[in-house]
Amino acid sequence: MIVVRDVAKRFTLHNQGGAVLEVMAAASLRVGPGECVGLVGASGAGKSTLMRMIWGNYRIDAGSIRVAGVELAGAEPRQVIALRRATLGHVSQFLRVVPRVPALDVVAEPLLSLGMDQDRARAQAAALLARLNIPERLWPLSPTTFSGGEQQRVNIARGFVHPWPVLLLDEPTASLDAANREVVLSLIEEARTRGAAILGIFHDEAARARVCTRLVDVSGFAVAA
């Protein structure tokens, strides 16, 4: 479902005299259905950079990244948007809050954009918010003023509300208490069991040991010194 082949990535820092940072030379990995692959490697090794290329936010300088058969190297923005709508899900570390949109609608939005009717979409969003222990009195409010952990749980609810076949998880258990961490780990296990291909960054070692079927060390993709 995710096939990364010989990917290279460099950053050119235009505001710092055009300095060039070669981050990755030949990254290759595969994530199949029902797998949860954890990216490991020292800080700065390129874990987030690789995830951002797969999410379609960073350009790929060489090589190929295919997600469910769609080539991301050189993809048009509309192809990336279509892929994200039905196929590629993402739980980022932080929620991008849109002022005035209630938490319930933030979570229901991916379902509405897939054409589900509003009542059903909201019912599914409500079930996940309840499971993630977001008090019902907060559902009609914008998450702008929510605590860090509450915002992260809204983000997680949004990331699991549709059964995306491919999921990217960036530190999904950071800043959660034990009970909510447990809920998130169960959601990941359920996604894996239904056959999702999952790629994640988990600094929480116990979480990684529990949900990952395999680890890939990104340091191995570094440019030779």
Ligand SMILES: Nc1ncnc2c1ncn2[C@@H]1O[C@H](COP(=O)(O)OP(=O)(O)OP(=O)(O)O)[C@@H](O)[C@H]1O
């Ligand atoms: N937008 C960017 N512009 C310039 N350099 C960047 C950019 N994004 C990442 N880098 C550089 O790429 C390298 C890899 O960064 P990345 O964030 O992918 O590492 P990481 O393995 O996720 O680290 P951490 O575990 O600390 O989050 C770093 O040296 C970083 O400075």
